[in-house]
Amino acid sequence: MSITIKNLNKSFGDFHALQNINLQVPTGALVSLLGPSGCGKTTLLRIIAGLETHNNGEIYFGEQEVSNKSVRERGVGFVFQNYALFRHMTVFDNVAFGLQVLPKSQRPSKADIAERVHELLKMVQLDWLSKSYPHQLSGGQRQRVALARALAVKPKLLLLDEPFGALDAKVRKELRQWLRDIHHEFNVTSLLVTHDQEEALEISDQIVVMNHGKVEQVGSGAALYDAPDNAFVTEFLGEVNRFEGYIERGDLVIGNFRYPEVPQQGKWHEGTATAYIRPHEFSIAREAQGAMLQAQIHHISVLGPIVRVSLYDQTGQDIEVMMPHQHHQAHQFKLGEQVYLTPSHISVFTQKDMVDYVI
Numbered sequence: 001m002s003i004t005i006k007n008l009n010k011s012f013g014d015f016h017a018l019q020n021i022n023l024q025v026p027t028g029a030l031v032s033l034l035g036p037s038g039c040g041k042t043t044l045l046r047i048i049a050g051l052e053t054h055n056n057g058e059i060y061f062g063e064q065e066v067s068n069k070s071v072r073e074r075g076v077g078f079v080f081q082n083y084a085l086f087r088h089m090t091v092f093d094n095v096a097f098g099l100q101v102l103p104k105s106q107r108p109s110k111a112d113i114a115e116r117v118h119e120l121l122k123m124v125q126l127d128w129l130s131k132s133y134p135h136q137l138s139g140g141q142r143q144r145v146a147l148a149r150a151l152a153v154k155p156k157l158l159l160l161d162e163p164f165g166a167l168d169a170k171v172r173k174e175l176r177q178w179l180r181d182i183h184h185e186f187n188v189t190s191l192l193v194t195h196d197q198e199e200a201l202e203i204s205d206q207i208v209v210m211n212h213g214k215v216e217q218v219g220s221g222a223a224l225y226d227a228p229d230n231a232f233v234t235e236f237l238g239e240v241n242r243f244e245g246y247i248e249r250g251d252l253v254i255g256n257f258r259y260p261e262v263p264q265q266g267k268w269h270e271g272t273a274t275a276y277i278r279p280h281e282f283s284i285a286r287e288a289q290g291a292m293l294q295a296q297i298h299h300i301s302v303l304g305p306i307v308r309v310s311l312y313d314q315t316g317q318d319i320e321v322m323m324p325h326q327h328h329q330a331h332q333f334k335l336g337e338q339v340y341l342t343p344s345h346i347s348v349f350t351q352k353d354m355v356d357y358v359i
């Protein structure tokens with residue numbers, strides 16, 4: 001079932017927490033809400049769930065407007081970071097709970113509930129712990145039980161708020177992949193709140209980047225990374241080198257370097273401009289020809305197949321470059337060496353618009 005949000009606003013007193021949100025989550029998609037702390041992710045999720053009211057705007061599940069429907073009527077499954085399991089109930093009873101409290105007319109028989117709970121527990125690989133109590137489980141196991149509990153009532157929508165936030169990095173990574181598999185097996189539509197870029201990039205079909213109560217951009221991880229709409233998305237997603245410059249007579253000017261406008265990319269507006277170059281978009285050479293800038297190497301880290309080189313340019317700005325290990329082996333760059341950097345791609349944002357320049 002799809003989710004559609006139209007012109008949604010939410011204020012807490014004078015504070016405008018969500019500003020004119022428009023969003024479409026297609027049926028069957030796994031979509032992440034990603035953004036810095038306080039940007040409104042949880043508030044939006046809670047409003048969709050029916051746990052929080054909004055001031056104006058519309059929320060549709062499929063074709064149906066649900067703004068006036070209760071949490072129960074919306075029938076979504078939730079998993080929260082600290083969605084405590086019922087402590088006095090076994091794992092089995094926790095998962096069965098949602099089915100046992102259904103109205104009599106909808107409630108499956110005892111045998112059917114037992115079959116469904118065991119099926120779910122097998123899927124989250126915890127059937128062997130069905131008789132345990134929550135305090136006997138690890139954090140990762142508890143979150144898997146919480147997910148099984150949310151899925152027990154066969155929701156069409158699954159809302160997850162930092163479900164793995166409290167777990168250590170290794171367990172988080174395992175559970176991410178596993179969440180992606182479960183999402184597909186259950187054929188649900190999932191909306192996940194996270195502030196972890198890697199998590200969002202790894203498991204989402206689409207990412208909604210939010211900032212200060214607004215949606216900045218929606219797209220696949222690759223689209224957001226390769227073609228960000230604005231400076232915020234560029235800086236928020238992945239590492240990037242930033243240079244201040246200006247547009248003069250159609251050229252981008254950064255320090256002593258000038259790049260001409262590419263006519264098919266549209267007209268650049270005269271005035272100040274910010275240029276962004278990702279670490280892998282710089283190449284390092286010992287020859288000055290065609291280079292954007294000269295810099296001195298101050299650190300080299302070999303990270304398996306990738307080598308990270310940190311440099312200072314002539315203004316003292318720190319610049320990060322990533323290159324394949326083979327390239328480093330072939331050239332044997334040394335600490336303290338002066339080298340030349342040439343970008344393969346620059347994203348340029350002028351005050352009026354965004355232009356994207358490919359060399």
Ligand SMILES: Nc1ncnc2c1ncn2[C@@H]1O[C@H](COP(=O)(O)OP(=O)(O)OP(=O)(O)O)[C@@H](O)[C@H]1O
Pocket residue numbers: 012015017035036037038039040041042043044195
């Ligand atoms: N009940 C409330 N009363 C007043 N302000 C609130 C309330 N709930 C949230 N806010 C404010 O609304 C803004 C958005 O909060 P929200 O929890 O949605 O952010 P978030 O993006 O989920 O942040 P985090 O990643 O830190 O959880 C914050 O500035 C927060 O202080």
